[in-house]
Amino acid sequence: xxxxxxxxxxxxxxxxxxxxxxxxxxxxxxxxxxxxxxxxxxxxxxxxxxxxxxxxxxxxxxxxxxxxxxxxxxxxxxxxxxxxxxxxxxxxxxxxxxxxxxxxxxxxxxxxxxxxxxxxxxxxxxxxxxxxxxxxxxxxxxxxxxxxxxxxxxxxxxxxxxxxxxxxxxxxxxxxxxxxxxxxxxxxxxxxxxxxxxxxxxxxxxxxxxxxxxxxxxxxxxxxxxxxxxxxxxxxxxxxxxxxxxxxxxxxxxxxxxxxxxxxxxxxxxxxxxxxxxxxxxx
Amino acid sequence: xxxxxxxxxxxxxxxxxxxxxxxxxxxxxxxxxxxxxxxxxxxxxxxxxxxxxxxxxxxxxxxxxxxxxxxxxxxxxxxxxxxxxxxxxxxxxxxxxxxxxxxxxxxxxxxxxxxxxxxxxxxxxxxxxxxxxxxxxxxxxxxxxxxxxxxxxxxxxxxxxxx
Numbered sequence: 001x002x003x004x005x006x007x008x009x010x011x012x013x014x015x016x017x018x019x020x021x022x023x024x025x026x027x028x029x030x031x032x033x034x035x036x037x038x039x040x041x042x043x044x045x046x047x048x049x050x051x052x053x054x055x056x057x058x059x060x061x062x063x064x065x066x067x068x069x070x071x072x073x074x075x076x077x078x079x080x081x082x083x084x085x086x087x088x089x090x091x092x093x094x095x096x097x098x099x100x101x102x103x104x105x106x107x108x109x110x111x112x113x114x115x116x117x118x119x120x121x122x123x124x125x126x127x128x129x130x131x132x133x134x135x136x137x138x139x140x141x142x143x144x145x146x147x148x149x150x151x152x153x154x155x156x157x158x159x160x161x162x163x164x165x166x167x168x169x170x171x172x173x174x175x176x177x178x179x180x181x182x183x184x185x186x187x188x189x190x191x192x193x194x195x196x197x198x199x200x201x202x203x204x205x206x207x208x209x210x211x212x213x214x215x216x217x218x219x220x221x222x223x224x225x226x227x228x229x230x231x232x233x234x235x236x237x238x239x240x241x242x243x244x245x246x247x248x249x250x251x252x253x254x255x256x257x258x259x260x261x262x263x264x265x266x267x268x269x270x271x272x273x274x275x276x277x278x279x280x281x282x283x
Numbered sequence: 284x285x286x287x288x289x290x291x292x293x294x295x296x297x298x299x300x301x302x303x304x305x306x307x308x309x310x311x312x313x314x315x316x317x318x319x320x321x322x323x324x325x326x327x328x329x330x331x332x333x334x335x336x337x338x339x340x341x342x343x344x345x346x347x348x349x350x351x352x353x354x355x356x357x358x359x360x361x362x363x364x365x366x367x368x369x370x371x372x373x374x375x376x377x378x379x380x381x382x383x384x385x386x387x388x389x390x391x392x393x394x395x396x397x398x399x400x401x402x403x404x405x406x407x408x409x410x411x412x413x414x415x416x417x418x419x420x421x422x423x424x425x426x427x428x429x430x431x432x433x434x435x436x437x438x439x440x441x442x443x444x445x446x
Contacts, residue, residue, distance in 0.1 A: 006359075008359070008363065010358050010359035010362075011357045011358065011359040011360060011363070011405065023358070024352065024358055027348065027349070027351075027352040027358070030352070031304070031349050031352045031353050034301065034304050034305055034308070034349075034353060035308065035353070037305055038305050038308050038309050042310075110310050111308040111309070111310065111353075112308050112309070112310050112311070112316070113308070113354050113355045114354040114355055114356045115316055115317070115319075115418070116406060116411060116414055116418065117356075117411070119355045121355075147355065148355060155355045162411070
C-alpha cells in the first residue's frame, strides 16, 4: 500500500516537476550494466566483422570515402566564403545569431526501450556533457532531442514520437509551422497550415530555431503530401523526416554555445507575430 | 536455513531478474516486437508463487522501478504494476500451487492483464496515445511461456536449493 502510494507520488513528480531527475539519473546509472550486457554481443560482432573484412573490401571502402571526402572538401571551400559573406550581412543587420556548431559523435546502443514511444539509447551520458533537450542529428538531418540522461548513456526522443513537436519553416519561402510526431516511423504531420498556404510536395522543412531547443537551419523533413479541402480552414500536410530515424547508427549531438544562441534567435523571432503558438517540447 | 544458503539463493534470484531485464530490452525484428512477453513480470510471478516468504511486493516494486529506468517510461509506472501483481500472487499462492499448470497459466494471463492495464492506464492519464491492438499480444504469449518458465525455474531452484 505504502509502495503504491510512493509510486504514484514518484510518477507525479516525474511527470509534472522533473524533480526526480537526479534519482532517475542514479537509477539509469544502476541499470547501465544491463544495457551494456545486451549491447555487447552486437558491438563485438561489429568489431569482428571489421577485423575480418578482406583487404579488397577495405581498399574499395577507402577509395569511396576518399572520393566523398573530396566532394565535401570542395563544398566546404565554398561554404567558408558563403559563411563569411553571411556573417558580414548579419553584422549589417545587427543580428547576434551565429552559425557555428560543434558536434560530438555518439553511437546507438542496440537495446529496445518502451515499445509505445519512439526512444533510442545512445552511448554517451552526462559524463560527456550530454544534457536533456540537446539536439541530435544524423548525417542527413535532425533526428530528435535528448530526453533523459544517465551517467554513461542517454535516451533520445525521435521526431516521430507522438509527444514530440519541432518548430520548422519551409526552406523555399520561410512559412513557419510545427511538425508533430505521429508514432509512425517515417511520417510527421504539420500543424495549423492554412488551406491556402504556399506549400507543395517535396518542399524541404528546416528547423526554424523557435523555442530554442533546435539550432536554426538544419533540415528536418520533406513534405510528402498536401491535401487542401476548400471547406476546411487547415490543410492536411504530412512530411517525411530526412534523417533515417530507425536506421542510423552514428549520431551527432550538437554541443557548445548553440543552445544559448538559439534562445537569442528565438527571443528575436518571438517579438514578431507568428502563425503558431506552439513550442517544441517533449513531455 | 543457514545464512550462507540465504545468500546463495538471493544470488540466483537476482540473476534471474537480471536475465529477465536483459530479455526485455534485447532488440527483436520488427514483426516480433508486439509478441515480447513481460519477462520481468513472469519471473516475479514465479518467485512470488514459489517463495512467497522471500519475494513479494517489495522485490516486485524494485524490479518494476529498474524496468522503468531501462525502458525510459515514467518512473514508478511498472513499479506500481509489478507491486500490484506481486501482491495478488501472494494472496493467491496457496490455491495456485495446487492446480495443474495450464490453470496456473490462466491465472498468470489474468495477472499479466492486470499489470498491462495499469501501465496503459497510466499512459492514458499522462496523455500518451492509446496502444495499437498488437500491444495486447504480449499477454497471451506471456501466459503461453508460463509452463516453460515454471519448469526451467523450478529446475534451477531445485538444483541450487533456493528456498
